[in-house]
Amino acid sequence: MIGTTPNMHRVLAAALVAIAVAGFVCRTSPAEAGPSGREEPAAVIVISDAPGEFMPRTVTVRVGDTVEWKNTGGIAHSVEFVGEVFPKGTASSESGLMAPNKSYSFTFNAPGSYAYICRFHVINGMIGKIVVVPDQPVSGTTAGTR
Secondary structure (H helix, E strand, O other), X not given: OOOXXXXXXXXXXXXXXXXXXXXXXXXOOOOOOOOOOOOOOOEEEEEEEOOEEEEOXXXXXXXXXXXXXXXXXXXXXXXXXXXXXXXXXXXXOOXXXXXXXXXXXXXXXXXXXXXXXXXXXXXXXXXXXXXXXXXXXXXXXXXXXX
């Protein structure tokens, strides 16, 4: 039979706490329907490091659709709307700092063309665009949409 020591108890306790914290942090709430009644994002944009880019770079969605950006890289990024017109309800740096493996979602409520950048990597060409059309079927293909 294996004997236990006070040190083993501390290691076991630390492991249990780490598992509990990981479970709490990783828990996600169920998807909520946006104004359009759709639950899942209409488009998912992957943020990568090598090369630093938003993929796809341009996405077309409908009014009421949600776009999700997922930072799959190993460094921080941001989604910062730039230009003369910001999406209704945004600040210029809506996502804030996006650590690795974090996501940011935004629901677009007005038609328009919205440019965005990663404030940390714009010098390397890390830019993208969301085109929002009225809430009617979008013609053609829209890469990166579901």
